[in-house]
Amino acid sequence: MVKSRNVALVAPLAGVALGVLDFVWIKYVPSPFGELGNSIAVWAVVAFLLTFGNRWTLSAGILGGAICLVVAVPSYYLAATLIQNDNPANMYNAVAxxxxGLGVVAGTVFGAAGVLARTGDGLVRLAAAAMPGAVLFAEAVMQGRRIGDPNYETASLVGYIAVLLASGVAVTLLVCRSWRQRGIALLLTLPLTAVGYVLLLLTGFR
Known part of the structure; x- marks a missing residue:
C-alpha cells in the first residue's frame, strides 16, 4: 500500500522526464534512432515500464500511467520553448x-498492462507482457506501409522499422521471467499487433 501511495510523486516526475528527454532526443539524436522520439508507441511502453517497475496496485498503475503521459505532453512543449524558443501556448493548445487525451487512453491501457505483467496469472500475465512489444510492432507495420511513398525516404524507413522490431523483441524478453514465457509472449504479440494496428488507424495515425 505504501508503494502505491508514491504514485502521486513518481508518475508526474516520470512524465516531466519523459517529455523533456523526448524533445531532446528528437532534436539531437540522428535517424533512425531519433525517430523513436516521435513514436506514440514508445510513450506507451514508458507507461508500461513505469508501472511494471513499481509495486503499485492495478488502480494505482492505471492512474500512474495516465498521469505520466499527460504530464509529459506540456513538459515536451516546455522543453521546446526553453531550448528553441517555441510558442509557450503550444503547451495548452488544441494539439496538446x-x-x-491520447495519453489518458494509452496510459490507462499500458499502465494496467504493466501491473498485470508483474502480478497477473497465466495467460493474462503473458498477454500483458506482450503488449509493449505488440505496440512497437504495430507502429513498424504502419511505417512499412509508407515504403514506396515518395514523401518518405525508403532507407530511413527501413532503418526505423528495424529499430522498432528490435525494440519490441528486446522489451518482451526483458519483462518475462523464463525463455518459455518469452516464447509464448512473442507469439501473443502477433494477434496483439493486429489489434494495435487497427487502434492506431482509428486514432488517426497513418
Missing part, C-alpha cells in the same frame, strides 16, 4: 489537449 489532443495528445493529453
Amino acid at each position: 489537449l489532443l495528445w493529453m
